[in-house]
Amino acid sequence: MNNAMQSFDLRDDFPFLSRQIDGVDVVYLDSAATSLKPNCVIEAITHFYQNVATNVHRGKSYVTEEASNIYEQTRYKVANFIRCSGNEVVFCKNTTEAINMVALGLELDSDDWILVCSDAHHSNFLPWQQNAKTRYVGLLDDGSLDLETYYKLLEEKPKLAAITHCSNATGLYLPVKEMIEAAHKHGVLTLMDAAQSIPHKAIDVQSLDVDFMAFSAHKVLGPTGLGILYGKKALLEELKPMQWGGGMVDWVALDNTQTRKLPHRLEAGTPNISAVFGFNAALDYIDKLGMENIEKYDNFLSDYIVSKILENKRLTIIGGVGHARSSTTSFSIQGVSNLDDLSRILSDSYGIICRTGHLCAQPLVSAVAGEQVMRISAYVYTTTEDIDFFFNSLSEILDFM
Amino acid sequence: MQSIQLIIANKKNEQHAKREIEYCYEHVRMFKSRLTSMGLTPDDFQRIEDLSKFPIFEKKEFRKHFPAGIFAGRYSLDDARLSRSPSSGTTGDRLVTFEFGTLLLERAINCSETLPKIATAFSATPRKHVRYAAPNCSDVECANPNSTMEDRLMKDGTLILPVYHDLLTTPEHMLDRAIEEIESYQPNLYYIDATHFAFLVRHAKKRNKVLPEAPIVATFSNVTKIAKAQINEMFSENAVKQLVSMSEFGWVAMECEHGHLHLNSKSFIFEFINEAGEPASVNELAEVIITSLDQGALPHVRYRTGDMYRLQKGNCSCGSSSPVVTFEGRKSDFIYLQDTFVTPNDVDEAIGVPSGLALYQLVQKEQTVFELRVIVNEHWLQSSEQQLNQRLSTLLGSNTELNIVKVPYIETGRSGKFRTCMPCEQGE
Numbered sequence: 001m002n003n004a005m006q007s008f009d010l011r012d013d014f015p016f017l018s019r020q021i022d023g024v025d026v027v028y029l030d031s032a033a034t035s036l037k038p039n040c041v042i043e044a045i046t047h048f049y050q051n052v053a054t055n056v057h058r059g060k061s062y063v064t065e066e067a068s069n070i071y072e073q074t075r076y077k078v079a080n081f082i083r084c085s086g087n088e089v090v091f092c093k094n095t096t097e098a099i100n101m102v103a104l105g106l107e108l109d110s111d112d113w114i115l116v117c118s119d120a121h122h123s124n125f126l127p128w129q130q131n132a133k134t135r136y137v138g139l140l141d142d143g144s145l146d147l148e149t150y151y152k153l154l155e156e157k158p159k160l161a162a163i164t165h166c167s168n169a170t171g172l173y174l175p176v177k178e179m180i181e182a183a184h185k186h187g188v189l190t191l192m193d194a195a196q197s198i199p200h201k202a203i204d205v206q207s208l209d210v211d212f213m214a215f216s217a218h219k220v221l222g223p224t225g226l227g228i229l230y231g232k233k234a235l236l237e238e239l240k241p242m243q244w245g246g247g248m249v250d251w252v253a254l255d256n257t258q259t260r261k262l263p264h265r266l267e268a269g270t271p272n273i274s275a276v277f278g279f280n281a282a283l284d285y286i287d288k289l290g291m292e293n294i295e296k297y298d299n300f301l302s303d304y305i306v307s308k309i310l311e312n313k314r315l316t317i318i319g320g321v322g323h324a325r326s327s328t329t330s331f332s333i334q335g336v337s338n339l340d341d342l343s344r345i346l347s348d349s350y351g352i353i354c355r356t357g358h359l360c361a362q363p364l365v366s367a368v369a370g371e372q373v374m375r376i377s378a379y380v381y382t383t384t385e386d387i388d389f390f391f392n393s394l395s396e397i398l399d400f401m
Numbered sequence: 402m403q404s405i406q407l408i409i410a411n412k413k414n415e416q417h418a419k420r421e422i423e424y425c426y427e428h429v430r431m432f433k434s435r436l437t438s439m440g441l442t443p444d445d446f447q448r449i450e451d452l453s454k455f456p457i458f459e460k461k462e463f464r465k466h467f468p469a470g471i472f473a474g475r476y477s478l479d480d481a482r483l484s485r486s487p488s489s490g491t492t493g494d495r496l497v498t499f500e501f502g503t504l505l506l507e508r509a510i511n512c513s514e515t516l517p518k519i520a521t522a523f524s525a526t527p528r529k530h531v532r533y534a535a536p537n538c539s540d541v542e543c544a545n546p547n548s549t550m551e552d553r554l555m556k557d558g559t560l561i562l563p564v565y566h567d568l569l570t571t572p573e574h575m576l577d578r579a580i581e582e583i584e585s586y587q588p589n590l591y592y593i594d595a596t597h598f599a600f601l602v603r604h605a606k607k608r609n610k611v612l613p614e615a616p617i618v619a620t621f622s623n624v625t626k627i628a629k630a631q632i633n634e635m636f637s638e639n640a641v642k643q644l645v646s647m648s649e650f651g652w653v654a655m656e657c658e659h660g661h662l663h664l665n666s667k668s669f670i671f672e673f674i675n676e677a678g679e680p681a682s683v684n685e686l687a688e689v690i691i692t693s694l695d696q697g698a699l700p701h702v703r704y705r706t707g708d709m710y711r712l713q714k715g716n717c718s719c720g721s722s723s724p725v726v727t728f729e730g731r732k733s734d735f736i737y738l739q740d741t742f743v744t745p746n747d748v749d750e751a752i753g754v755p756s757g758l759a760l761y762q763l764v765q766k767e768q769t770v771f772e773l774r775v776i777v778n779e780h781w782l783q784s785s786e787q788q789l790n791q792r793l794s795t796l797l798g799s800n801t802e803l804n805i806v807k808v809p810y811i812e813t814g815r816s817g818k819f820r821t822c823m824p825c826e827q828g829e
Contacts, residue, residue, distance in 0.1 A: 065495065069815040076567070076812035085810045087570040206809055233572070261565070287766070 008289060008297065010381045013038040017381065024351035027386045032168055032196060032328040032377030033355055034218045037278070044281035045223060048274040056273055057247055057264070071273060074280040075263070078228055081283055082213070083204045087262040088236065090229040091271055095195040096123040097242075098214035098229035099162075101266065102191055103127035105239035112159035115188070118367065119145045119167045119174075122360045124193040124214075128162055136363075142320030143170050143368035151182055160189040160211075165197035169361040169375065170319030171302065171328035173197065180210050189235070195219055199379060200298040200326045202291040205230055217275060221380075222282040226275035229266070236262050243268040294380055301327035301378045301387070308391045314398060318368050328377035330359065332369045336401050339372045342394075350393040408664060408671040408712075408724050415449045417694040418670055422446045422455065424696045428473035431458075431466040432702060452670070457690060457703045463649070464496050472499070476698050483698055486648035489535075489816040498649045504697045505651040512652035512665035515721050516642060519655065522590040522616045528558030531583055533601055534594035534621045535817020536566055550582050560586050566817045568597055569810050576604040580612070587613055594621035595641060596760070596819045599628035602635050603759065611635065618655070620644040622818040623730055623745055627761070630754045645708070645728060649701060650691060654726065661713070663723035669693060671724075672703070673712055683714045686729060686744070707732050709744060734822045736765050736797075743796055745822045751792045757781030762811050763793070765825045769801045774808045781807075 011017050014036045019026045028036060048070075054061060056068045072086075079086045092098050104127075108114075113133035116125060128134050135158065137150045154161065161183045166173050180190045191212040194203060198215040205213055212235065217226040231239065241248060241259065245268040251258040259265040286294070302325050309315045309331050318330040336342060339356035346352040355375040358365045365373055376390060409415055423443040425432040435456055436442065445454060463471055468478065476483060476499065484502040489495050513520035553561040562579040565571040579601055591598065598619070605612055617632065617640050624643045632641045643662060645654040654664045664671055673687035674680065681687030689710050693701045709732050713725040730745030748763050757780035764772045773793060775781075786805055794803055814820050 062495070065815075072567075072815055079810060079812065080808070083809060085570045086567045086812050087565070233570075262570075 008293075008380050010038070013040070013285075014381050015039060015042070021348065021351050024349075026351045026353060027389055029352060029354040029376040029378060029382065029386065029390055031199070031379035031382070032171075032219070032375065034224065035199060035221050035379050036381060037223065038221055038282070038285050040281040040285055041221060041223060041278045045274045045278040048277040052277075055270055067273060070280060071271070071276050074276045074283070077280060077283045081286075082198075082230060083206050084230055085233065088205075088230055088233055090231065090236065090263040090266045091276060092227045092229055092267070093225060093272070094218075094227035095121075095193060095214045095216045096127075096227070098227045099124055099191065099193065100127045101229055101242045102160075102212050102214075102231070102239065103131045104242045105266075106160070107240050108132050108159060115150070115153050115158040115161040117145055117150065117163055118363045119143075119170070119172070120162065120164050120361065120364075121168045121193060121195065122362070123195070124162050124164055124191075125363070132159075139364060139367050143318045143364065144172055144320060144323060145174060147175070147179075150179065154182055154186045154188055157186055158188055160191055162191050162193070164193045165203075166194075166200070166326050166328070167319070167361065167364065168196045168328065169330050169359045169364050169373070171196070171325040171330070171377070172319045173201075173324040173326065176210070177208055180208055184209065196326065196328060199294075201295050211235055217279040217282065220279075220282060221285060222279035223272075223275040225272045226279055233262060236266065239266065241266055241268060245269045247271075289380060297380065298327050298378075301382060301384075302329070304384055305329045305376065305378065305387055308387060312391065312395065318365075318373055326377075327379070327382070328375065330365075330369075330373040330375040332371070332373050333398070336398070337371050339374050342374070342397060342401070345397050346390075346393060350389070352390055352393060354390070408666050408673070409449060410666040410723075414666075414670060414694055418449060418452060418692060419443075419446060421692065421694055421696060421700060422452075422702060424473065425700050425702055429471060429700060431462065431470040434470075452672075452692065452703065455703045457705050458701070459705045460494055460496055460649075460707070463498075463701075463704075467497065468499075471699055473696070473698060473700055486651075488648035496648065499699055500651070500697050504695050507695070508651040508665065508668040511667040512644075512655050514667070515655045515657045515663040515719070515723060518616050519590070519618060519642065519644075525589045529586060529588045530557075530559040530590045530592050531562055531586060531588040532559055532592045533562045533564060533579065533598050534592075535568070535597065535813065536561075536564065550585075559592070560588070562601075564597060564601075566813070568600055568813050568817070568819070571600075573604070576601060577608070580605050580608065580610055583612055584610075588615050591615055591617040593617060593619055594818065595619035595624040595628035595632065596622065599631040600760075602632050606635065617641045618644040620646040623728075623749070623821055625749050625752075625761075625821060626754050627752065627758055631759075643728070647706065647708075649704065649706075650693065653691070654728070657717060657719040657721055659717060659719040661717045661719065661725045662728055663717065663721050664726055666723050668695070673710065681712070684711050686711055688732060709735070730822070734820055734824065736763070736822055736824045737768070738798060738801070739768065747796060748793070748822055751796045752789065753792070755781075755785040755789060757785060760811055760819075762819070762821055762823060764823045767825060769798075771797060771801060771803045773803060773805045774811055775805060776809065776811060777807055 016036045052063055052067045054064045054067050056071045075089045076086050078089045113135060114128040116128050116134045117137045118139050135153060138146045140146050163176060163179055165176050176192060183190045189211045192210045194213050194215040199220045211232055213230040215228055218224040248260055248265050248268040249257055250260050305327060306321060309317050314334040315331045343356040357372050359375055426436060426443045482501055483499045484505055486498045509523060513523055562582060563575050619641050629641045643656040646652050652665055654662050656662050670692040672690040674690055675685050675687050686709055689706050689708055691704050691706055709729040710726040717725050734745045735742045752761055757777045758775060759778055760776040762774045766772055790805055
């Protein structure tokens with residue numbers, strides 16, 4: 001890092017940033033959807049297919065053991081990353097699957113109900129809506145969560161409170177430590193969607209005392225197709241596996257099956273091994289950058305983006321200002337209700353990749369903006385020049401709208 | 402300084418070495434083929450000094466040629482006379498070795514002459530040993546939480562105690578069960594990995610349990626001062642004795658009552674080769690090369706162990722005539738700095754036994770950037786941290802960066818063994 005308030009100077013590590021669209025360099029501002037992948041991650045995936053190739057935990061061949069070693073070593077790295085034990089880290093497909101594993105695995109009674117927050121991504125909304133009785137915490141006028149209602153509803157003892165550390169739409173962080181502590185006071189379990197916070201903030205699950213946490217590797221420079229479910233050991237032991245099959249059992253007879261110990265009892269079938277190899281490299285890369293530096297830089301970019309939005313009178317920031325937020329920020333545009341055309345122009349004429357729509361958080365976006373919003377989201381490879389270019393380009397287009 | 406090329410117990414062993422070479426040439430395809438390609442025959446090894454002409458063999462060659470190329474005869478793998486010793490390899494370099502059980506027993510008895518109480522316990526009947534160490538097979542089959550004591554009781558009277566592959570994830574109920582099984586079995590010998598057993602001992606203390614007295618031999622991986630102190634605290638001042646045991650050879654070296662590690666020179670010939678590949682001097686850091694002498698099922702001549710030692714000068718006050726060495730660690734665990742390196746033993750000396758420290762691991766993140774991961778308890782003091790920082794910084798050099806990080810968990814290697822030092826890969 002050149003210094004805390006300048007960029008990391010990582011562009012050479014991310015091959016996608018050399019991409020051009022019709023001769024125009026791309027500017028990538030959609031990291032909340034998925035982060036770009038550094039060369040080391042791409043190489044680790046290729047290395048797996050070129051040199052290792054075998055399945056994990058099956059058979060006794062030398063390379064199978066090599067594959068299993070890296071696979072389990074990655075689990076240990078994840079455990080160190082979020083500060084838990086290795087057997088509290090379950091590999092799955094993505095954040096969505098991780099949350100579904102809990103929603104289905106808890107085997108909820110008909111009396112159980114779940115406290116769901118309206119700032120949630122659909123991943124932390126629909127698994128509950130479709131599998132349990134739910135009650136919702138609404139939003140305040142500025143798009144932030146109505147925490148007063150949250151604390152009040154806890155008194156009515158839901159089975160679990162499903163919370164979101166950082167909104168994928170507003171980028172706002174919630175005071176999760178207090179929210180978890182309050183839930184536990186009422187004997188309420190907690191599940192935290194950390195998909196949008198884990199790229200930007202060091203998370204210590206022990207200090208948070210969260211019961212379950214879910215995130216995806218691909219938001220943290222890793223490959224797609226790999227999610228992580230963290231759970232306290234005792235709770236994971238109680239979780240009914242969502243899927244049954246190979247690799248999760250110690251013994252199978254015609255009338256009796258004995259599942260393996262944690263975490264393997266929750267990992268049925270062949271996993272996404274190449275993605276795990278890739279994530280191993282991603283975690284090393286993150287470690288070299290240092291989470292403290294990443295968080296500092298994220299705060300800097302977040303302030304920079306907010307200041308740029310506030311400079312333009314036609315833009316209204318979603319979620320208000322003055323709250324802790326990541327460098328993911330959405331805004332509505334006065335006089336422009338359909339943002340699809342705008343998004344296409346930004347992409348095709350300026351090479352800018354950003355996001356418009358309801359952002360898989362329709363209850364929030366509908367309540368606050370009523371219609372589509374535009375979101376830009378940055379990460380370690382983003383520079384202030386990228387952000388300046390985006391806002392200058394937007395102004396130029398808006399002169400025609 | 403005198404160069405130490407060979408450690409040979411006596412004239413008889415010189416004859417045995419010559420016979421071992423003849424035996425290998427006649428019966429072991431890998432050896433014969435290599436000697437032939439070099440234009441050598443047993444006649445070229447008339448004097449013991451000629452051993453240096455014999456090529457040095459590495460683990461991977463034994464893995465590659467197993468079994469047809471390295472067995473000294475057509476033995477069946479389920480031959481009841483043979484004992485199977487699988488090694489997952491601390492750094493993933495695995496190997497399976499077979500040897501006659503009688504020879505392994507003889508080697509163990511020779512080795513334990515250094516410490517008669519171990520020899521007595523080892524040959525006591527009925528044999529009641531307990532083993533607490535990493536399960537030596539993959540996660541899939543081993544450490545099954547539902548296995549019973551009967552499932553884990555071996556024919557030779559060794560009870561394998563239940564433990565998870567990734568030690569610190571072993572659930573409390575399994576630790577309780579291991580303690581109950583020890584109480585019920587009343588062992589006459591503990592055969593343990595010191596880090597693993599220290600973990601069990603810490604749990605026993607938490608439960609206000611006292612494990613039954615019996616001699617303790619610590620093998621499988623480095624015996625750290627901190628682990629030794631934690632175990633001794635429950636047993637006695639001098640309870641834990643280090644044993645260097647290799648799956649290829651059995652018992653190779655044992656600590657005496659006076660705290661010194663003695664080579665089993667009665668069973669093997671040892672060579673000390675320094676970093677430059679030359680015969681090492683006394684007290685010089687050296688890799689040990691071992692030659693077996695007893696014409697076994699799977700003989701080894703000039704086998705490169707990857708284990709690093711320093712040979713000490715003079716005789717031990719315990720009265721044993723076996724050479725004294727200090728074990729410095731696996732070569733693959735050495736931490737290379739710009740102009741020098743430090744060994745796991747150097748690190749362990751610098752760490753010492755600070756109050757409140759349960760477990761540590763030194764991670765070299767870049768050549769000059771280190772993280773010391775520590776698991777501590779309520780007795781840990783801020784001043785301990787400062788002293789530790791000072792001692793390690795002195796060891797690693799003033800131009801290095803060291804961060805001490807308190808963590809709730811440190812993973813074992815995939816072999817199930819702890820590595821106290823995790824060097825960065827070369828070029829990083």
